[in-house]
Amino acid sequence: MEQRNKTHASDFLLMEVTEDPKLRSFLFSLFLSMYLVTVLGNLLIILAVSSDSHLHTPMYFFLSNLSVNDICLTTTTIPKMLVNIQTQNQSITYTGCLTQICFVLVFASLESSLLAVMAYDRYVAICHPLRYSVIMSPRLCGLVILLTLFIIIMDALLHTLMLLQLTFCTDLEIPLFFCEVVQVIKLACSDTFINNILIYLATSIFGGIPVCGIIFSYIQIVSSVLRMPSASGKYRAFSTCGSHLSVVSLFYGTGLGVNISFALTNSSRNTAVLSMMYTVVPQMMNPFIYSLRNRDMKEALRKLIVKTPFL
Template sequence: MEPRNHTDVSEFLLLGLTDDTELQPLLFILFLTMFLVTILGNLLIVLTVISDSHLHTPMYFFLSNLSISDICLSTTTIPKMLMNIQAQNQSITYAGCLTQIYFVLVFASSENFLLAIMAYDRYVAICHPLRYTVIMNFHFCGLLILFSLFISILDTLLHSLMVLRLTFCSNLEIPLFFCEVVQVIKLACSDILINNILIYFATSVFAGIPVCGIIFSYVKIVSSVLRMLSVDGRYKAFSTCGSHLAVVSLFYGTGFGVYISSALAISSRNIAVVSMMYTVVPQMLNPFIYSLRNRDMKGVLRKLISRIPSLL
């Protein structure tokens, strides 16, 4: 099989979830619905936080940033899939594929750091309540967001530049509905050892450190809560962490599923389904998890929704 230089590669093929033409309209409706729910749900979270001064706290500031990241991640992948289904065309240009790789990595990495920051916020609120406003001041919260975004962009830029150096074979089929860096480098004919080392190193550091931070925060939180004498105090402390724990479990659980499916080399269609669970489902469910489990969010959401008819 003759390799081709990356400058000669004009497009890749996104195999998606199925080749069955009869299922394509159903998939289009399903993904369009999920995309609209994701956008509207997360946008509503952002507007709710902005509209009420009582929610101008670090916890909701981080939540609104998580919602923005969810919107961006979904917008990077789903619209292209919908276009391909509608046009019955599985292709994506080389430049478009690299663009998807870049933005998927940026927003997924950013979400990873945001979940760790939110765990730290809950740790400070529960374990050091008297110093909470001093530690989690607006300046520090802004720096945390900017730093996480800077690290995500820097890491992603390095991965993208390493993909640019690769040459590809004639088989350019990606077994997903979007371009994912691991699946793309598998198509290369040139040596990918450095790319794999970089991926394993970056995953160990930039995913391992946030995960360790989340575990450390919740070990401290559980230890602190168990020392509380008040049952109501314990319930309130755990309830403020419930939504975050649910989102963390969903994000890392589906991410671990993608890793296992790739390692076990299961069928491409199954990999595509698992990747959908990682890049689509958590972003759609996050607004519901936070709004349904949070009393303050539910109250403000009711007020915001009740105002909509008067604004129309």
């Protein structure tokens, strides 16, 4: 095999969204609309929670943090892609690529962690209702968010610093619409053993542990609900978990779909589209899921709209 030239990267090339000029304007409008819906929908959730004192509970505190995280995650990827579509220039600077990788790692990991914490919140509310206010105290909730965010940021910075040690080949085309750590590692000509070990560890910690936590929480919830004597009590208990279960299914379902696509398809464009959907669709749908399935959220949104004339 011919040895490719090695270099310290200056620019990477992202995949072009479409090669058809007729589709370019349509896709630009589509992704711009999805981005605006995501931002506005999650902002409404944040405003509704902050403006209604009845929603100043741990469950809605975590929900508002999830909404903030969803806005940040989509903002990390979509605006750059929109600029590339508009300018028909697929390049991203080395610094910009590493920055995007760092933020994607932070917000994707935090999304998974928040879903796990929200599952634990539902577990405590249903299985230990009399101790709920003691266990899920405001101080504990704040500390959980801060500690989780600190650990995630340290992990993302570690990955970024390890990428700085790599030497890249002259072929710097990333088969996605945004910079993703695994794809960037694949472009390196130097040894990536430590980088790959860190990826496996991070995936196990920030992917595996939250999933196990969610599964454990819902096993306990189901076990507790089935022991309830009344059907109405069972329904109320399950209804409080419906929105969260829908969000979890959407987030991990799209993630599973991306991984299966990587394994089964030879089309890098299809995989790239699925990867982009993974960072857009769950974040866009979360506000709709919580506002349509949650009576308290519906009421808070109604009050917010009434109080805000321009809405």
